[in-house]
Amino acid sequence: MFQLSLVGIGSGNPEHLTLQAIRVLESADIILLPRKGDAKTELADLRRMIASDVLKTQPKIVEFDYPVRDADTPKYLDGVNTWHDALATIWGGLIDAHAPKDGHIALMVWGDPSLYDSTLRIADRLLAQGLEIDVQVVPGITSLQMLTAAHAIPLNTLGAPVQITTGRRLRDFGWPEGVDTIAVMLDGENSFQSLAPEGYDIWWGAYVGMPGQILLAGELATIGPEIIQTRAEAREQHGWIMDIYLIRKR
Structure with missing residues (x-):
């Protein structure tokens, strides 16, 4: 049986690796080690740097190209599931080709494997395909933790719940009932524009934890247009962007 370790490595700062992750x-x-195209070479470079400069041992590094998700699939979840199937096939082939019998395979996962990440679902597909693996999860610092730390704010108001959601759901269903704070991930369309801007505060961050971290915060009605412009400029400059934001009713 293979051991597969999904290791959270945080949001771009190697100092946020836990001792467990390093071990x-x-x-x-x-x-x-996944490669996600020329535009996202910084993500692969960080993983390479961790392997070469942080680890005291030299595990074999096997790089592979990420398949591109078909964004034109009519049903969003159908496209995601097809994409995950392709990734599971790639992982299984690499494990068969490169891992020793009963070997230990690791993947460095951006942020944490449990928060809006699909590595655990892909690992389930390996099990369904008959590959004998024992899956271990090593938690990492999430972009949400990095965002609240960078802005020096608490995640929740006193005694109140928080909902973590996606830009797609905010656009399609509006503000969720029963919460005064939401954290929005996976939003490529500045979905806060779907809200009436008055009465909300927003804390936004891009590349949180990385050297090029960008932070903006304020009343949504005032700072929203600046976030949209800043995000577009950063994406143009880097060729990619990862951002996250927290919105709270005033």
């Missing part, structure tokens, strides 16, 4: 990566026989 598990150092014990791996191979580390699978």
Whole structure:
């Protein structure tokens, strides 16, 4: 049986690796390292730097190209599931080709494997395909933690709940009932524009934890247009962007 370790590495700062994450990566026989196209070479470079400069051992690094999700699939979840099937096939082939018998395989996961990430679902597909693996999860600092720390704010108001959601759901269903704070992830369309801007505060961050971190905060009605412009300029400059924001009713 193979051991598959999904290791959260935080949001771009190698100092946020936990001691457990370092220990598990150092014990791996191979580390699978995804490449996500020329525009996102910084993400692969960070993983390479961790393997070469942080780890005291030298596990075998096996790089692979991420398949591109078909954004034109009529049903969003159908496209995502097809994409996950393709990734599971790639992982299985690499494990068969490069891992020793009963070997230990590790993947460095951006942020944390449990928060809006699909590595655990892909690992389930390996099990369904008959690959004998024991899955271990090593938690990492999430972009949400980085955002609240960077802005020096609490995630929730006193005794109140928080909802973590996506830009798609905010656009389609509006503000969720029963909460005064939402954290929005996976939003490529500035979905806060679907809200009436008065009466909300927003804390936004891009590349949180990385050297090029950008932070903006204020009343949504005032700062919203600046976030839209700043986001577009940053995406143009880097070729990619990862951002997240917290919105709270005033």
